[in-house]
Amino acid sequence: MKLPSLKRRTFLQVGAGTGAAAATAPHLLHAMENDLGGKDIGPVTAVERRAVPTNCHVCNIQDGAIAYLENDRVVKLEGNPEHVSTRGRLCAKGNSGMWYSYDPDRILYPLKRVGARGEGKWKRITWDEALTELAGKLDAALKEDPNTIMLKYGRNRTGGSIDRFMKTLGSATVVNHTSVCESSKKVGMEPTWGPDIETPDFANAKYVLNFGSNVLEASYFHNPLSQRVTEGRIDNQMKIVTFDVRLSNTAGFSDEWIPVFPATDGAVALAIGHVILREDLQDSDFINNWTNVTVAELKAHYQQYTPEWASKISGVPVETIERIAREFATTKPATLFTYRGPAKHLYGSYNEKACMMLPIMTGNVEKKGGYCLPRGMGWPQPMPEPGKPAKDSYLSHPPDYPLAAHKVSHLVPFWIAEGKQKINVYFTYQDNPVYTNPGSMAVWGKLFKDEKLIPYLVSMSPFMGEETALADLILPDCPYLERWEPESMPNSLWPWLGIRQPVHKSLGESRENRVMLRDIIHKLDPDGARGMKQFWNFKDGEDYMRHHFDNVPGLKEAGGLNFLKQHGVWPIYGSLNPKTGKVSDKTGREIQAEYGLFQKELSAADMAGATVEKDGTITKGGKAIGVQRGGKNCVGFPTGNRLINVRVDQWAEYGFNPMPTFKRIPWHETMKDDELILSTFKLNVHKQSRTAAVKWLAEIAHSNPAWMNPETAARLGVKTGDLVRIDSPVGHLVTKAYVTEGIHPKVVSIPTGFGHWEYGRLATLKHKSAKGDASHGQDDPDLANVWWDDKGVHPNNIIPVVADPIGGSQGWYDTVVKVTKAGPDDRYGDSEGNWEKHVEAFKETMRYAYTGDLHRKMHPEMASWAGPESVKHPAGGGH
Incomplete structure (x- = not known):
């Protein structure tokens, strides 16, 4: 029998039934088919739900959201279509945010x-x-x-x-x-160009270099930026090259995933820069006009960072480094993104600086499709x-x-x-x-x-x-x-x-x-x-x-807080186009961003009483307020001298190299053949410690086996699901193995956010009785529906402290471990750390501070540095 052809609208009309449901069908259809957001209908009551705009805070991205309520209870969260950044979309974490309010073990009283x-x-x-x-x-x-x-x-x-x-x-x-x-990422960027973050224009880029960022899943701004990455790929045929120790979702989405030895991103970036400068592929005008070094100085400095040198350290082939350097420099526009991968190491600030030099030396800064300054409001x-x-x-x-x-x-x-x-x-x-x-x-x-x-x-x-x-x-x-x-x-x-x-x-x-x-x-x-x-x-x-x-000027005229209470965000740049998923202005055209912020001209009022120095610096009241270039008085970059500081002189004051450089992790150089480096990562449905008690998210992901390469697993005689013991200098844990080609052979990697011993009955799987503690918990019969029995194993007990002597970051990905097949006395979930051994690790990392005895050894190129005694400490900050 031939079935009738059913379109979606026909199906909804047929399924509406009779009586009250049939009477409401046209209203339901209007809400579902014509409105992008702001309305929602209860499927049982057929009553329009109350909609309240807000900004998410499950993680730190602050996506625009709308909460839908029935009887003062949140029943659904969606993206706010008036929000220019997230454009009506929320990730899984944002969609589940109501379970923070309704956590059965929430503390309700002092x-x-x-x-x-x-x-x-x-x-x-x-x-x-x-x-x-x-x-x-x-x-x-x-x-x-x-x-x-x-x-x-x-x-x-x-x-x-x-x-x-x-x-x-x-x-x-x-x-x-x-x-x-992310402190070492911030400190790598701030003295260089001012802000502590970047906003790559992925949607308009033709080429992207990604160092250690899982932007499609767990990185900073992953919802707004992942949308633009997808647009760049579809609309622009953008190429993405990812350097990472692990085949993350972003690496899997990329055109190329290049496994790199941990902590060597900076070496690869320096070698790419070497090729660009060696082959004269740099943007000389941008370097000479907008940085505090010349092309000649940069070429002389980068001569030492050859692809052969970087290949030996990182494992990335010489020909790959050279090819990618040429592709990045000759494909315009191009951009770059990093996050914790390069930065969370002993010298993470150096790594971040080396990476961000690539869009700088190719002039891909503040251009459409390039590496842009962040836009914020106060x-x-x-x-x-x-x-x-x-x-x-x-x-x-x-x-x-x-x-x-x-x-x-x-x-x-x-x-x-x-x-x-x-x-x-x-x-x-x-x-x-x-x-x-x-x-x-x-x-x-x-x-x-x-x-x-x-x-x-x-x-x-x-x-x-x-x-x-x-x-x-x-x-x-x-x-x-x-x-x-x-x-x-x-x-x-x-x-x-x-x-x-x-x-x-x-x-x-x-x-x-x-x-x-x-x-x-x-x-x-x-x-x-x-x-x-x-x-x-x-x-x-x-x-x-x-x-x-x-x-706030502008917002005040729009209605101030009352406007924000109604819309959740200001300004409203346009409306979401249902055909493109992008924001369009009143004429129906997609809104366009402003670029070249550093080239904005100072006003006459700004220039009143200002002085233009011989080098073009514009000063007023003892401070640089801009730079004169090409006869224009430009605002420049938000740094002390209004330029990009390739040479960071303040670093030299404390005996650090002021120019882009690389320092290898000393204990990585002395690793034994049977040792690995432990890394951690985040899944897209979890965020640090705060999501294991969110029932929708915990059901999606609740265990975290250790990723290891088949080469490593074969040596150990381990297959997926087997128990392994991981020993670090400060402790050990026992977990399950996950054998995959998607990990560097010298790395074992464990997702974080699992293995809680507190945070309520769901996170700890102490849910057999759903009755809450009368002092703070609530009864929740839904806890009886928890079908999984694995809460995972928490790795942080066995990770020692490491501090980047420049940026202060923890070296999350520096720990050398030994992995063995679990013994007869090892039990899944074991996780032990030793205080005395952690103290030893603390004392060791302090030796790399600028006041420590290993600082000079790590910086022989700074032999003329007078030492910590020559540094004047700020008031209250002395020893």
């Missing part, structure tokens, strides 16, 4: 520890009791030294309230998580603002790492243990170093269990993570769908401002962070006599947001 730290015994207390106790601890600490009050945060998207809080207390001891994230802070603390903090600005502008937080436990700085009260916010940092429980767990070193630990968290489980006091923060926050991420070529706003009422007695901090200050200074309360005179989170947004 809790006080009543047993030993980590014993899991809590007493529910009132907010007044919690604030009174905390105020007493803070008051005592303030009388001794404000810097004994410490706050360490992970993701801080509060728009300034964290810093305002600590400045109000007079403490400079604010530490972030950036040294385990907002004012509420006035008055507290002043800076009276004294600097050792932990915030360690004197051995003066160039590490984003701190060296992963060394903090060792410095506290050494007595470098006393801590009386420790705050943690959106952070979990007991799980996420090198050494994990063996280092940070030991620190927090020592009540002499950390007398009072306060966690501002909605979740019982590994660090929160060791706290003395837990103040229940709100997940992102319940709080106000300002937002602007440079994740597209069009700048934007956005908000997170509460899409539903806060559950239990949780309070959003800025309100919580206000309440602490008001408890300390109820009548304002201490001068603190004046900085926290706002009614609620929305009132605070009005201080940010109601006076």
Whole structure:
């Protein structure tokens, strides 16, 4: 029998049925077929759901989102089609964000520890009791030294309230998580061209060099940038070449995946530069006009970095290096992207600098399809603002790492243990170093269990993570769908401002962070006599947001915060074209980005009172404000001299090479034949420690076997699924093997985000009984539907600390390990780290700091450097 031909519309009409469902069919069809976003219909009730725009915060990309609610409960999250960056799309993590609000083990009330730290015994207390106790601890600490009050945060998207809080207390001891994230990438870029990130114009590029970034899956800005990568491939026939130790999703999408020996990305990049300069393929005009070196200087410097030299170190064939150099230099426009691959090493800042030199020397900077400066927007802070603390903090600005502008937080436990700085009260916010940092429980767990070193630990968290489980006091923060926050991420070529706003009422007695901090200050200074309360005179989170947004030029005229509450983002550049998936203006044409930002001309007002120096530098008030080129007064780059600094003179002050260079990891040179390098990576549905308790994501990925090459597996007599033991200098773990061609033969690689021992019943698979803890958990019958029995193995316990002496980054991918077939006493899930061995690793990495005894050995080319004694330290930052 021949079936009738059914189009989608016909099928929907036939399936609508009779009665109420049939009556609503036309409305449903209109919503589903003609609207790109902003409307949604309940499939059971046929009622239009309430839509509230916001910005995601499952990870740090801040995608534009819309929450759909029925009866004040979020039932779905989608992308916001008015958001110029993410254009109506959310990734799997963003789509599942409501499960942060509805986590059955979410902390809903203030809790006080009543047993030993980590014993899991809590007493529910009132907010007044919690604030009174905390105020007493803070008051005592303030009388001794404000810097004994410490706050360490992970993701801080509060728009300034964290810093305002600590400045109000007079403490400079604010530490972030950036040294385990991307600090050496930032420090490699900032002195070179100003910003700490780039925005490659993938959509218009013809050629992309990708060093160690998994941009399609887990890298910074992966949703907005992966869209543009796809467009570049489809619309532009863009070629992508990826250098990586692992066949990531991005490497698999690339035209070429080139396995490279870990930490040698910089050597390959320098050799590519050597070929470009040797064959005169560089953009000489751009180099001579917009950098602080000449082509002649660059050619002389790069002579040493031959393809033969790089091939011996990296394993990449000479002919491959030479071919790619020619392709990249002669295919215009071209761009480059990096992330943790080059940067998370002992000398990661050098690697990042070497990579970013390639678009610089070929002139592919701020051009359509090129390597572009980030576009961001700012907002004012509420006035008055507290002043800076009276004294600097050792932990915030360690004197051995003066160039590490984003701190060296992963060394903090060792410095506290050494007595470098006393801590009386420790705050943690959106952070979990007991799980996420090198050494994990063996280092940070030991620190927090020592009540002499950390007398009072306060966690501002909605979740019982590994660090929160060791706290003395837990103040229940709100997940992102319940709080106000300002937002602007440079994740597209069009700048934007956005908000997170509460899409539903806060559950239990949780309070959003800025309100919580206000309440602490008001408890300390109820009548304002201490001068603190004046900085926290706002009614609620929305009132605070009005201080940010109601006076931003342009936004003010559009309606300020009220506009953002309605749209979630400003400005609205156009509408999403359903045929192209791109944003179009009122004429139907795709919106075009602005390029050449460094060539913008200074206004007459800018030039009033300015002086043009002989070299073209335009100065005003003692500062460079631009450069004169071709008779035009250009703004230049956002650096101190308004040029791209190929030569970073500040690095030379501390005995580091100011020019692009490469330093091999010393212990990689002495590896034995049976040793491997351990690397870690992220899957697209997980993010550090915060997603294992999200039921949709945990069901997709819940185990993390160790990737190893068939060559390695054959030597060990191992096949996929077999247990292996991985021994590092500081500990060991036992996990399962995954044998694949998609990994370098000298590497074993483990996904992170697995193997929790806290974070609730789902993350730990302690779900057989779905009944929650009355003090904070909730009943959730859906936990009975968990069918998997493998939570994975966490690798961080066995990874020792390494600190880039320039950028401060943790060397996540530097650990040399020995892998063997598991023995009779090895059990799946074993993970042990040794504190004493971690201390040895800490002492070893300090030897590479500019004050350490190995610094000169690693930099023989800087023989004329006078040594650390010649360096003038900033006030408060001395030894």
